[in-house]
Amino acid sequence: DVQLVESGGGLVQPGRSLRLSCTASGFTFDDYTMSWVRQAPGKGLEWVGFIRRKPYGGTAEYAASVKGRVTISRDDSNSIAYLQLNSLKTEDTAVYFCTRAHLLEAAGKYYFDYWGQGTLVTVSS
């Protein structure tokens, strides 16, 4: 079974940094693009970014709202995706979900087929 387990969340002060991890199992990790989506308390879902698999360059794309403060990386040998959050703001408080992105190759489009349970990041002084 596909499993995605996020870790690394917690309480952090504004302006500080945090790195979240997503440990994957049950599928061939390096065959997939991996994505992060967040959900502020009581609010809707917001895409944060994704990182492509190596044959597609291993490059990342980010939402405009976080670009410049966020870096997504991957360690294919250990099946882990990372989300580095820098210069954290109170509005970054959210549950951060890791998702697997399924590529529709002919169209070059991704949809998010499996999700982890999320890890809560609280930014507060």
Place this chain on the structure above:
Amino acid sequence: DIQMTQSPSTLSASVGDRVTITCRASQSVSNWLAWFQQKPGKAPKLLIYTASSLQSGVPSRFSGSGSGTEFTLTISSLQPDDFATYYCQQYNSYGYTFGQGTKLEIK
């Protein structure tokens, strides 16, 4: 970014009812649209992708339709397990924007 607007925001229905949720995009997303179900404290679950394709393991009472800017999610006969919040999401372009959600409540 493309804006996704769902209606209604809240829907009250009974077990056995047929319900429809609508999602409108601010510009065409072709058929690159997904629907998710989320229960409190849980991760979203993919129901439908590419507007009308049923994800493996999802009951056939769920169906999706539409293209361009208007889409619908239909549940043919509500079951107790279906009371949850539903989100649409476009994956035509970066932003991968979600609708604001429709909360399906028990009448």
